Amino acid sequence: MVVHVLIFYDLLGQQFHHAESVKFEDPATGMIKLGRIRSIYETLALENRSLRVELEPYLEYKDLPVQLKTDERHYLSQELHAVWIDERSVVDVSADSIKGTIHVQMEGSNVDVADDNDDTFYIAEIIYHPFSHPLCTRPATDRHLLVSEVFKPQSPPNQDLPILKIFLDLYVDDFGPFRSVYHALGGVYLVLGNMPLEMRQELRNIFLIGFIPFGVDFDEWIQPVVDEIVSLQQGVILELNEVRYWVIAGTSFEEGFCSNSSLLLH
Numbered sequence: 151m152v153v154h155v156l157i158f159y160d161l162l163g164q165q166f167h168h169a170e171s172v173k174f175e176d177p178a179t180g181m182i183k184l185g186r187i188r189s190i191y192e193t194l195a196l197e198n199r200s201l202r203v204e205l206e207p208y209l210e211y212k213d214l215p216v217q218l219k220t221d222e223r224h225y226l227s228q229e230l231h232a233v234w235i236d237e238r239s240v241v242d243v244s245a246d247s248i249k250g251t252i253h254v255q256m257e258g259s260n261v262d263v264a265d266d267n268d269d270t271f272y273i274a275e276i277i278y279h280p281f282s283h284p285l286c287t288r289p290a291t292d293r294h295l296l297v298s299e300v301f302k303p304q305s306p307p308n309q310d311l312p313i314l315k316i317f318l319d320l321y322v323d324d325f326g327p328f329r330s331v332y333h334a335l336g337g338v339y340l341v342l343g344n345m346p347l348e349m350r351q352e353l354r355n356i357f358l359i360g361f362i363p364f365g366v367d368f369d370e371w372i373q374p375v376v377d378e379i380v381s382l383q384q385g386v387i388l389e390l391n392e393v394r395y396w397v398i399a400g401t402s403f404e405e406g407f408c409s410n411s412s413l414l415l416h
Contacts (some may be wrong), residue, residue, distance in 0.1 A: 164250070166190075166203075169296040171254040171271075174205060175247045180247060184208035184233060184271070188240060188296060201245040208233040208254075211278065215285060218277065230272040235293055237278040257290040291302040304385045306396035311387065318379070319350075320359070322368065336362035338372065355369065 166172060171186045185205035192201050211219065211227035214234065226232035233254075252269045275287040306313060319341040324334045338359040341350050349355055362371050385398045 161205070166248055166251070169299050171208070171251055171252045173249045173269075174203075174243055175249060176241070177243055177247065182243075182254060184210070185241060185336070186235075186254075186296075190245075203243055203245055203248060205243065207236045207239065208271070208273070209236050215277075218287065219283065223275075226272070226274060231270060233271045233273055234287070235273055235276045235290065237276050237294065256293075262407050278354045304383075304398055307387075308387065308396075311394055311396040314390075314397045320372075320375070322362070334364060336368065338362065338375075380413065 166187065168187055168190055170272050171184070173182050173184060175181070178184045185207040187203055188206045190201070191204075210233055211224055214223065218234075223232065223234075223368055250269075252271060252273040254271050257272075257274045273290045276290055276293050277285065277287055279285050320338065321341075322336050322338050326334050338361070340357045340359050341355065345355060359375060360371075362368060382397060385396060388397050
């Protein structure tokens with residue numbers, strides 16, 4: 151089983167956060183590289199319990215693909231300590247591979263010259279490889295935002311309270327209850343996203359929220375459910391198995407080819 155967390159501490163007590171820019175030791179080369187924390191998770195297998203960090207790597211000019219090595223980018227690397235977000239890959243390392251934090255200024259901030267501190271960098275572009283298209287770049291303002299960039303959870307009133315982090319997947323599936331007349335009903339279901347995939351697919355772990363009658367607007371029907379979850383953004387204390395937890399919620403809405411919604415609890 152895997153448990154995701156937002157903060158961890160190294161052996162010296164330094165705190166590292168989700169979405170923070172850091173220096174890390176590349177497990178493949180042993181060299182110090184740069185990146186931002188995309189995910190922090192702990193594997194709970196008794197024989198292999200460990201804290202892992204997924205990183206989105208930053209590329210220095212010397213590491214850019216040859217077709218992207220232009221005079222302008224070389225100038226940015228020299229004058230502003232520019233680096234580039236590589237959205238093509240993710241590096242998975244152990245928590246003890248993180249060697250410290252760096253300061254990063256994204257495109258759009260007021261930057262004139264590089265800071266004298268070698269740990270200050272500037273990001274103007276993202277490198278990505280769209281499906282069936284050649285390698286290209288886009289402005290850093292169009293980067294994929296991580297959860298911690300759009301939602302900052304409140305601290306618990308008591309720092310000794312453990313923080314409960316839950317991911318809820320809320321989705322809709324339409325079906326026709328009658329054989330000869332089609333009047334679609336929408337079933338709204340809830341799944342706990344923290345569970346492994348095989349457990350999320352078991353019927354006993356799929357919870358029915360309710361049915362949307364034919365002709366009823368989905369947005370109006372689901373609004374009370376959304377309001378209740380959004381109210382958790384202020385944080386609440388829950389007691390589970392005689393242990394008190396601080397629960398904070400953040401919400402995210404996703405649209406695809408079918409009607410669905412995703413809600414994220416931290």
